[in-house]
Amino acid sequence: MRGVVFTGNRTLEVTSFDDPEPGPGQAVIRMKASGMCGSDLHFYRAENPLDFLVQQGLITLGAGGMDASSRIIAGHEPCGVIEAVGPGVDPARFRPGDRVIVFHYEGCGTCDHCRTGWTQMCEEGTRPHGAVKHGGHADYMLVPASTLVKLPEQMSFVAGAAVACGTGTAYGAILRLNLSARDTLAVFGLGPVGLSAVQLAAAMGVEVIGVDIDPGRVAAAKAFGAAHAINGKTHDPVEEIHRLTRGKGASCAMDCAGGNVAKQQAVRATATWGRIALVAVGGNLDVVGWNDMIARQRTVVGSWTFSITGMKECAWFIADHGVEVDKVFSDRWTLDQAAQAYTSFDKQAGGKGVFVFD
Structure with a gap:
């Protein structure tokens, strides 16, 4: 063979x-x-x-x-x-x-x-x-x-x-977030895992916001079911997500991009009591302070496949x-x-x- x-x-x-x-x-x-x-x-x-x-x-x-x-x-x-x-x-x-x-x-x-x-x-x-x-x-x-x-x-x-x-990994993160149709999900990184997360969450009735710095991937997010798609190169994703959610922030976020910036934005884009799943390898949360986590009652979980x-x-x-x-x-x-x-x-x-x- x-x-x-x-x-x-x-x-x-x-x-x-x-x-x-x-x-x-x-x-x-x-x-x-x-x-x-x-x-x-x-x-x-x-x-x-x-x-x-x-x-x-x-x-x-x-x-x-x-x-x-x-x-x-x-x-x-x-x-x-x-x-x-x-x-x-x-x-x-x-x-x-x-x-x-x-x-x-x-x-x-x-x-x-x-x-x-x-x-x-x-x-x-x-x-x-x-x-x-x-x-x-x-x-x-x-x-x-x-x-x-x-x-x-x-x-x-x-x-x-x-x-x-890839798609199974996205589903695993959705389970870790205990996602339901009541939620708003911000997905950072619209590669294969991120687009799968968009697609699966949309099928659950979730309002999904996709974020990436590649215009082609931003456009693809809409085709995969995202209600909103943000180009992180031309717009501040945290500000845009708060604007789209009447100032509250998304109830859930997922980092499928890796790197420091996407992880930190995923945390700050969520509302008080927000839930964040870290999926992509790489990057740290070292500049996310206590006021971003403790004072906002946010929960961060790791999700490995x-x-x-x-x-x-x-x-x-x-x-x-x-x-x-x-x-x-x-x-x-x-x-x-x-x-x-x-x-x-x-x-x-x-x-x-x-x-x-x-």
């Missing part, structure tokens, strides 16, 4: 691997869609992707078969069809031909976090696909059957790939409400176009890319 391997300094190879065979409790997935995530660019841009993993504390060389020659298939937004299952997989739950989304983390399976579906917080250390374990930019993928969620028939494989990370049960809930919310999450992907590629696809994605001038398979 073919698989995409990042080789350092913005280069990659489409490499041949042996076709996987399922062991006990495992399943082989024939890939139908594999999304490209902004976090993939960290590995793509790194001088040495393996060294980057070590520096980030994701792996220890010599552990789990990892060494300097390890070549890991990229991609952690996988969706496809079960090709085969190994011994011990209950056919009442999963069988060949089932359409599935892959939850892209593996853990010990027995700690409290793993048992409650939060494998990325495993006490023994999580093993994410596309970084430590082989990912979805390949013809086939070998995974524990416990990482699978059935894809609703109403959804395309491309939509399933969106849910596998989603649980496997949250992924399932997200998929069914999309299916039940007819949310067109396929629109998150602006570019579709074949695996043989991987070099061109990542060169384009690396510019971060457009939207999100996805590999599609016959």
Whole structure:
């Protein structure tokens, strides 16, 4: 089979691997869609992707078969069809031909976090696909059957790939905010995660205000369901959000941009008793003072992707409400176009890319 391997300094190879065979409790997935995530660019841009993993504390060389020659298939937004299952997989739950989304983390399976579906917080250390374990930019993928969620028939494989990370991450943050139609939500950063948050919240009946410094993304927010869209380069988002909310501020905000400014604006754009979810990696709240937090009774929560049960809930919310999450992907590629696809994605001038398979 073919698989995409990042080789350092913005280069990659489409490499041949042996076709996987399922062991006990495992399943082989024939890939139908594999999304490209902004976090993939960290590995793509790194001088040495393996060294980057070590520096980030994701792996220890010599552990789990990892060494300097390890070549890991990229991609952690996988969706496809079960090709085969190994011994011990209950056919009442999963069988060949089932359409599935892959939850892209593996853990010990027995700690409290793993048992409650939060494998990325495993006490023994999580093993994410596309970084430590082989990912979805390949013809086939070998995974524990416990990482699978059935894809609703109403959804395309491309939509399933969106849910596998970016859109699922937006839904996870919405759950952390306990969002309802009574709320007003300000979304800072209108990349794939931010636009997914706009789309999902709008489907819940929430009044959404989108904020970005890129005019194209600001325009896209309206198409994704935002009631208002603000260009943060030409207008002060905090002032504009207070103006739009009769001086009160939004009841909720979400930082999907990263960086100090977006996080601080997300806090200050909310009303008294406001709730803020920090989703994007990067940036600090070091200049947000006590009067911004304590005196306003604001609550800030961190939101790191989603649980496997949250992924399932997200998929069914999309299916039940007819949310067109396929629109998150602006570019579709074949695996043989991987070099061109990542060169384009690396510019971060457009939207999100996805590999599609016959």
